[in-house]
Amino acid sequence: MSHQYRVRNHEEIHFITFTIIDWVDVFIRPAYKQLIIDSLIYCQQNKGLEIYAFCLMTNHLHLLVSAKHPIRLPDIVRDFKKHTNKQLIKLVETENESRRDWMLYRFQYNARFDDRIQNYKVWQDGYHSIECDREEILFQKLDYIHDNPVRAEIVSHPEHYIYSSAINYAGEKGLLEVILLDRGFISVKF
Template sequence: MSVKYKFRDQEKLYFISFAVVNWIDLFIRNDYKDIMLNSWKYCQTHKGFEIYGWCIMTSHVHMIIGSNGAKLEDIMRDMKKHTSIALKAAIQNHPGESRREWMLWMMERAGRKNSQNINFQLWQQDNHPIEIYDFRILHQKLDYIHNNPVVAGIVDKPQDYLYSSARDYYGLPGMVDIILVDPLVA
């Protein structure tokens, strides 16, 4: 296992990215994105999960996170395990999911190929945590997260994307509680 990407210091903030296997565009349905939000809210209430920035794209998630409770690697492991089960059930039960068989087949195929899973894998194995060691890096990562939907052509302005903390930073109501960081003063 790589030693480059680890949560080394639990007192620090981290930029993380995690993706659906094979970069499947799972999160084109709000129902699926809401499963992620509900999981984060649970982790915030019960595990000390801190969110400073986030964005759910169609096939992946970017976040800036910290913890005042459980270890970050434990929070991420539990959250990914829970959402994998919940999202699989949502795919199976969604009445309008035309891609159901294909997505489940791809996830089952990925699970069979990975010795750490049993017949099913929704998330790619890693989170690639990158420690945030100063405010410039923090703001660079926040800008990157918030501009993802703009670069992808989903919206014209970051604050227009509902499933992102950009809304909070522009003074609009967000979908999950976050900890706002101070503006960067040059």
Template structure:
């Protein structure tokens, strides 16, 4: 059963975690991470999503977001998750070098069978658990948490060197994969 978490204040800034079902390490491959990045860019350009911070880990994504336009944040995330899930599953199906293909598709199908709202596969966990960042302390804590994820996972020693994160944006570095609205 899905847990319902609501974005009560549509004008606020939120911390959101989006996780792959069963915590499957899908984003170890660049092509799957790139689907996420391209979809986030689309949401920025076409849906008014403001991304203030992000990190793409092996099996989940952290975002600090707000929005510009009249579209609800929950609708933007719903569309993002729907598009990326279909695109990533299709990419897995078509990937001739994906050694985990059969196992991953079986796991996504298994998760989909447990959810009556799915036709076949479920890629993302249903809940996002938005956290309202209504104080500067909460905001800084979640920003640090987001950027420190690759350090805690043992991937890098300095967050600004993790390519799939906005930490480099906050340090004025030039190799940013995604433009972010840096919080001052």
């Protein structure tokens, strides 16, 4: 991973992206999406993850996050990816999945090139992390995250996409509790 995208200040808010191997559209079934939501909630409640924004697309996840001291953001990310890797494979094997053989083949094929992985590799290595240490960067990333499903032509308005925190920022209750940011760096839980 490039030094440009490494977490330096672990308490700073970071824009991070996790991408599925080969950009496979995994998150099209409710069970797979719910696994990610439940795993993020677990990380919030048990690992010190603070979420300011998120958007789960069909093959990647965008987050604006930080970690509570003394927890390190890379440790949370590592645990999240390891857990969801295993659980997604279990779901693919047990759900009514028409693409099961093809998906498992893709994940197994990619695992062959990574000595750390035994059977299946779901996530691409690393995560694209950008430190949001200036207000202009922070809100550019916030808008980018929320506009993702609009750019993909899934919805016409960001707040209509339920697998995103845009609904929280529109004043409604979303799937995750997030810390709302306003243009003056004041955050509030909603």
